Amino acid sequence: MYSLSPFSKHRSRQYRNSRQRYWLRSYLGYPLVRDTQPNTTHYALAALQHTGHINHLITQNVDGLHHRAIDHLWDDARIDTRILELHGTxxxxxxxxxxxxxxDAFQDRLSASNPKWKAFVDELEATGKKPRTNPDGDVELEGVSYDDFVVPECLACLAQGRHNTNQKPELIFFGESIPQSIKERSFRDIERSDKLFLIGTTLATFSAYRLVKHALELKKPVLLLNVGPTRADGLEGIDKIEIATSRVMRDVVRAVLGRRASIDPVIVNLLNNGIHRPPLDDNDG
Ligand SMILES: [Zn+2]
Incomplete structure (x- = not known):
């Protein structure tokens, strides 16, 4: 016979609560992630990907916006081989x-399992209101707490008779190391490139910094475009330009592509796309 001690009962309840809390926050925050559009830098890079000037793009961002900027031109298989999301998605x-x-599918299942919260999200979207949060950053909803939030089962596990399996976004969380396959591919992408162009990054994470070190060891030219200090400052062999990427990337594309930038309709379209972000709001990408 198998029974839970009071201690492990308590532990498993705590675990369930933190999981409910995590997914409730994620459920409320996801519409913003889902609806965010690429900016001018994403589209400028997509132009250089489309013309073959950038063959391997490695991003530290998890928002999928590099995918979105080029998914009208490339199929999923091509995108997967040409864009590496170092920290997941x-x-x-x-x-x-x-x-x-x-x-998206998981969001639909969360909605289906939590009709009260779905009504709340629909109302926020319709009115444009921001949810009221308590000091812990949790959303407060009268008569409903995160205790009531239902995290749906993994359907594939359920079909195999397994209940309550842990599900999480495909992200590298703080303190986790990146999977070996991603690490190896990131090194291979550096080795297959003839130069490294770093855009809008402080290189604070080691997984990105060691790629710069690797490129330098292989004597590849490295150019860094970023405003403010970075972890690579002072490393020999790096050229650094302190300008916000959103100010210059479309001009970089025009300079690299010359006349094609103004006559190729695909490029013209990419260069006219994207939300203009304030220059100081530079992205860590
Ligand atoms: Zn499963």
Missing amino acids: LHRVHCQFGHVVSR
Whole structure:
């Protein structure tokens, strides 16, 4: 016979609460992630990807916006081989047994399991109001707490008779190391490139910094475009330009492509796309 001690009962309840709390926050925050559009820098880079000037793009961002900037030109297979998301993505969810679903599909299942919260999200979207939060950053909703939030089961696990398996977004959380396959591919992408162009990054994470070191060891030219101090400052062999990427990237594309930038309709369209962000709001990408 198998029974839970009071201690482990308490522990498992705590675990369930933190999981409910995590997914409730994620449920409320996801519409913003889902609806965010690429900016001018994403589209400028997409232009250089399209013309073959950038063959391997490695991003530290998890928002999927580099994918979105080029998904009208490239299919998924091509995007997967040409864009590496070093720290994972917000757009997929996996369970501890490796079953993967899209975040959109998971959001729909969260909605279906939590009609009260869905009504709340619909109202926020309709009115444009921001949710009221308590000092812990949790949303307060009269008569409903995160205790009531239902995290749906992994359907593939359920079909195999497994209940309550842990599901999380495909992200590298703080303190986790990146999977070996991603690490190896990031090094290979550096080795296959003839130069490294770093854009809008302080290189604060080691997984990015060691790629710069690797490029320098291989004597590849490295150019860094970023405003403010970075972890690579002072490393020999790096050229640094302190200008916000959103100010210059479209001009960089025009300079690299010359006349094609004004006559190729695909490029013209990419260079006219994107939300203009304030220059100081530079992205860590
Ligand atoms: Zn599963």
